[in-house]
Amino acid sequence: xxxxxxxxxxxxxxxxxxxxxxxxxxxxxxxxxxxxxxxxxxxxxxxxxxxxxxxxxxxxxxxxxxxxxxxxxxxxxxxxxxxxxxxxxxxxxxxxxxxxxxxxxxxxxxxxxxxxxxxxxxxxxxxxxxxxxxxxxxxxxxxxxxxxxxxxxxxxxxxxxxxxxxxxxxxxxxxxxxxxxxxxxxxxxxxxxxxxxxxxxxxxxxxxxxxxxxxxxxxxxxxxxxxxxxxxxxxxxxxxxxxxxxxxxxxxxxxxxxxxxxxxxxxxxxxxxxxxxxxxxxxxxxxxxxxxxxxxxxxxxxxxxxxxxxxxxxxxxxxxxxxxxxxxxxxxxxxxxxxxxxxxxxxxxxxxxxxxxxxxxxxxxxxxxxxxxxxxxxxxxxxxxxxxxxxxxxxxxxxxxxxxxxxxxxxxxxxxxxxxxxxxxxxxxxxxxxxxxxxxxxxxxxxxxxxxxxxxxxxxxxxxxxxx
Amino acid sequence: xxxxxxxxxxxxxxxxxxxxxxxxxxxxxxxxxxxxxxxxxxxxxxxxxxxxxxxxxxxxxxxxxxxxxxxxxxxxxxxxxxxxxxxxxxxxxxxxxxxxxxxxxxxxxxxxxxxxxxxxxxxxxxxxxxxxxxxxxxxxxxxxxxxxxxxxxxxxxxxxxxxxxxxxxxxxxxxxxxxxxxxxxxxxxxxxxxxxxxxxxxxxxxxxxxxxxxxxxxxxxxxxxxxxxxxxxxxxxxxxxxxxxxxxxxxxxxxxxxxxxxxxxxxxxxxxxxxxxxxxxxxxxxxxxxxxxxxxxxxxxxxxxxxxxxxxxxxxxxxxxxxxxxxxxxxxxxxxxxxxxxxxxxxxxxxxxxxxxxxxxxxxxxxxxxxxxxxxxxxxxxxxxxxxxxxxxxxxxxxxxxxxxxxxxxxxxxxxxxxxxxxxxxxxxxxxxxxxxxxxxxxxxxxxxxxxxxxxxxxxxxxxxxxxxxxxxxxxxxxx
Numbered sequence: 001x002x003x004x005x006x007x008x009x010x011x012x013x014x015x016x017x018x019x020x021x022x023x024x025x026x027x028x029x030x031x032x033x034x035x036x037x038x039x040x041x042x043x044x045x046x047x048x049x050x051x052x053x054x055x056x057x058x059x060x061x062x063x064x065x066x067x068x069x070x071x072x073x074x075x076x077x078x079x080x081x082x083x084x085x086x087x088x089x090x091x092x093x094x095x096x097x098x099x100x101x102x103x104x105x106x107x108x109x110x111x112x113x114x115x116x117x118x119x120x121x122x123x124x125x126x127x128x129x130x131x132x133x134x135x136x137x138x139x140x141x142x143x144x145x146x147x148x149x150x151x152x153x154x155x156x157x158x159x160x161x162x163x164x165x166x167x168x169x170x171x172x173x174x175x176x177x178x179x180x181x182x183x184x185x186x187x188x189x190x191x192x193x194x195x196x197x198x199x200x201x202x203x204x205x206x207x208x209x210x211x212x213x214x215x216x217x218x219x220x221x222x223x224x225x226x227x228x229x230x231x232x233x234x235x236x237x238x239x240x241x242x243x244x245x246x247x248x249x250x251x252x253x254x255x256x257x258x259x260x261x262x263x264x265x266x267x268x269x270x271x272x273x274x275x276x277x278x279x280x281x282x283x284x285x286x287x288x289x290x291x292x293x294x295x296x297x298x299x300x301x302x303x304x305x306x307x308x309x310x311x312x313x314x315x316x317x318x319x320x321x322x323x324x325x326x327x328x329x330x331x332x333x334x335x336x337x338x339x340x341x342x343x344x345x346x347x348x349x350x351x352x353x354x355x356x357x358x359x360x361x362x363x364x365x366x367x368x369x370x371x372x373x374x375x376x377x378x379x380x381x382x383x384x385x386x387x388x389x390x391x392x393x394x395x396x397x398x399x400x401x402x403x404x405x406x407x408x409x410x411x412x413x414x415x416x417x418x419x420x421x422x423x424x425x426x427x428x429x430x431x432x433x434x435x436x437x438x439x440x441x442x443x444x445x446x447x448x449x450x451x452x453x454x455x456x457x458x459x460x461x462x463x464x465x466x467x468x
Numbered sequence: 469x470x471x472x473x474x475x476x477x478x479x480x481x482x483x484x485x486x487x488x489x490x491x492x493x494x495x496x497x498x499x500x501x502x503x504x505x506x507x508x509x510x511x512x513x514x515x516x517x518x519x520x521x522x523x524x525x526x527x528x529x530x531x532x533x534x535x536x537x538x539x540x541x542x543x544x545x546x547x548x549x550x551x552x553x554x555x556x557x558x559x560x561x562x563x564x565x566x567x568x569x570x571x572x573x574x575x576x577x578x579x580x581x582x583x584x585x586x587x588x589x590x591x592x593x594x595x596x597x598x599x600x601x602x603x604x605x606x607x608x609x610x611x612x613x614x615x616x617x618x619x620x621x622x623x624x625x626x627x628x629x630x631x632x633x634x635x636x637x638x639x640x641x642x643x644x645x646x647x648x649x650x651x652x653x654x655x656x657x658x659x660x661x662x663x664x665x666x667x668x669x670x671x672x673x674x675x676x677x678x679x680x681x682x683x684x685x686x687x688x689x690x691x692x693x694x695x696x697x698x699x700x701x702x703x704x705x706x707x708x709x710x711x712x713x714x715x716x717x718x719x720x721x722x723x724x725x726x727x728x729x730x731x732x733x734x735x736x737x738x739x740x741x742x743x744x745x746x747x748x749x750x751x752x753x754x755x756x757x758x759x760x761x762x763x764x765x766x767x768x769x770x771x772x773x774x775x776x777x778x779x780x781x782x783x784x785x786x787x788x789x790x791x792x793x794x795x796x797x798x799x800x801x802x803x804x805x806x807x808x809x810x811x812x813x814x815x816x817x818x819x820x821x822x823x824x825x826x827x828x829x830x831x832x833x834x835x836x837x838x839x840x841x842x843x844x845x846x847x848x849x850x851x852x853x854x855x856x857x858x859x860x861x862x863x864x865x866x867x868x869x870x871x872x873x874x875x876x877x878x879x880x881x882x883x884x885x886x887x888x889x890x891x892x893x894x895x896x897x898x899x900x901x902x903x904x905x906x907x908x909x910x911x912x913x914x915x916x917x918x919x920x921x922x923x924x925x926x927x928x929x930x931x932x933x934x935x936x937x938x939x940x941x942x943x944x945x946x947x948x
Contacts, residue, residue: 368484382477
């Protein structure tokens with residue numbers, strides 16, 4: 001318990017600090033809008049007032065809501081999410097509306113999704129008083145995660161976009177990416193499952209020795225079943241059937257992180273990584289989509305690869321890098337660049353648009369904001385007292401961080417491009433909604449972690465009545 | 469479970485650390501080279517609205533920008549059409565090549581040396597302008613080379629250098645193309661289609677044969693063999709066996725082109741062997757010198773020293789390695805796997821002309837800012853000390869015999885009243901009729917120009933086809 005005490009957060013509310021930071025976040029957003037409009041069209045964006053009122057108003061409402069229903073929540077979470085969402089919104093407006101390119105959607109639909117997301121955020125914070133109740137339904141969560149992931153495979157419902165089968169179309173509502181929600185369900189399942197199976201996964205082992213030297217503690221064969229299931233699912237279903245490398249990488253990475261948090265055994269990570277990369281190597285020549293991604297990553301600047309056939313060339317990646325190079329350290333200013341040179345820039349490659357127009361400086365701000373959000377999440381995990389919540393908070397935080405790494409690392413050529421969205425920033429309703437759901441869970445868990453422990457009603461006497 | 473959470477937090481932070489380092493690398497360190505990457509067409513598209521500096525040869529603007537009133541874009545105009553196309557290159561909406569590409573940052577004014585001026589222009593509301601690039605090309609020599617080469621009706625290339633500096637005075641490659649047909653900004657679709665056609669054309673009009681195509685140099689390479697022999701202690705009077713047909717040591721035979729022994733069956737002197745272009749004695753020289761000395765001499769002239777940028781890229785020329793004695797003999801007369809660009813063979817001639825010192829070739833004489841202030845200026849550099857000056861003197865005398873001797877093999881290179889040192893070449897190749905070469909420099913006592921000419925699949929002799937081209941280029945330079 002002393003361990004938990006040392007990691008406890010100070011029992012202060014800091015709601016006014018949150019308000020100030022939130023106003024700053026809204027200000028940054030509106031300023032970004034104004035700058036983009038002035039640079040592009042020489043006038044303030046006609047919808048600036050409407051956007052400002054809607055976006056600013058909703059964020060402020062979220063803040064008021066937190067004041068009432070989660071007063072002890074971490075004050076950084078909402079402003080960080082707001083500034084990311086706002087910058088994303090402004091950039092989408094600049095990329096689509098300001099250039100008259102309305103075929104690819106508009107900032108208005110992103111704003112509507114922001115509103116929906118914030119409402120769902122409020123509902124979760126309000127109704128989910130104790131996140132640990134989620135622990136009761138691990139297998140339902142697992143099942144729903146699998147169903148969500150497999151939905152796009154149903155003929156008639158599923159859609160293939162850019163080679164990956166990760167979308168479903170809902171008549172009247174447009175397209176959804178159910179895997180975004182499956183990730184959350186999976187983290188809930190893994191948290192519940194690992195908490196119960198933690199001991200057997202971490203203690204039972206076979207020690208491998210060479211002479212007297214201990215090499216590694218390997219888990220028992222039968223305990224590797226969950227690993228085998230996760231691996232099989234990620235490889236066979238996600239990569240082979242759906243071509244969805246991004247989700248596969250994300251899920252497996254999160255799985256490894258969580259099993260490590262639960263067991264504190266590096267052998268799980270070694271086994272997992274070996275199995276995953278082994279499978280990748282084996283599949284590399286077989287899955288066309290896969291080898292294309294690796295080839296365009298390694299030989300991006302080869303003119304033959306650059307000018308290769310549609311869907312198999314490195315044009316998007318390389319043009320993204322050119323855009324970032326164009327931006328340099330300070331960028332061209334919002335609206336001053338030509339991010340439209342990168343195909344489909346409003347989706348995964350929105351980071352390169354920031355790179356071009358806000359430069360290295362702006363990109364660093366975005367990365368540091370994301371990193372700070374992740375670190376606050378990890379801090380909540382440390383401060384929480386219940387094992388399930390610790391697992392859950394660290395799982396969600398890692399998911400947010402790893403997802404940012406996978407997509408930004410992909411567009412900046414650290415790793416092969418896999419297709420994923422920057423949390424809060426990128427265009428897309430499902431991704432945005434999923435991000436806000438994760439934020440709601442973090443807000444709720446941070447509130448519970450920072451709330452002072454129940455006070456004794458009386459100062460003396462042996463009997464204490466605890467109220468919860 | 470706090471410790472693993474802490475580690476996970478650190479790991480997440482490390483992931484962001486990697487991203488931060490990477491974007492710093494991309495946006496701060498690599499940004500410049502990304503902006504100038506050949507695949508990056510932003511540098512061309514974005515800057516069509518900025519007046520680009522002219523490219524000048526002699527006193528003529530061979531490429532300049534003109535404002536198209538209607539579209540408010542600057543159209544690049546190439547005066548002289550296909551005459552300068554391979555050197556100057558093209559500036560298209562989809563890319564650039566040649567000097568247009570390598571000097572882009574000067575021409576469009578983005579070079580850091582122009583930044584202060586541009587900033588001042590911005591403050592005073594003046595439109596910023598690109599710098600002027602002055603080429604080393606001599607328009608008269610360039611025109612003479614083009615005319616003479618076109619008169620042969622064949623594909624080929626010609627290069628002329630100033631032996632004492634390395635300045636490229638002329639560089640022509642045929643077939644050529646008109647850069648104006650691929651650079652329209654108002655009809656960029658047609659321009660791009662024309663470019664695509666040129667790229668697909670089997671005659672390879674876009675290939676700059678003078679710098680980027682290698683050929684077997686044939687007998688012109690005998691100068692290198694002779695240089696190696698002289699450096700090894702031989703004199704022009706030293707002899708080797710020179711039969712009509714040489715039985716090569718590791719199998720195979722080599723005949724003389726003229727179907728006779730070189731000195732009535734007696735061993736032939738080095739000087740006479742060069743004069744009449746004797747194959748058998750030169751092969752014997754190569755065999756007796758050995759692969760290493762041959763390779764070292766070739767390298768001293770510039771073979772096997774990798775790609776060069778002058779500043780446009782030049783393909784490497786090569787002398788083979790791991791030879792048996794038969795192959796070694798063949799390399800002595802520039803056959804087997806010896807490959808040379810026309811520029812490389814011009815460097816051989818220029819090296820001999822310049823007392824054995826090869827100067828590094830260059831195309832840009834100077835760059836001037838919009839206010840005519842000099843921004844950079846060429847600084848001739850020594851490329852290599854290929855041979856000693858006494859060896860160079862001996863080689864020059866031998867090469868004089870080629871155009872002036874009683875049995876000279878390159879008499880068509882001679883110019884009345886001026887001493888011309890030359891060497892012919894007729895190179896066998898795997899793909900058709902022989903390539904015909906001539907390398908030379910003049911005037912022999914005070915060389916002003918060194919030339920290499922190759923006629924692709926000419927099927928004649930170097931004297932017949934290439935020497936007249938070389939002569940008219942030399943005349944154009946000397947008569948100025």
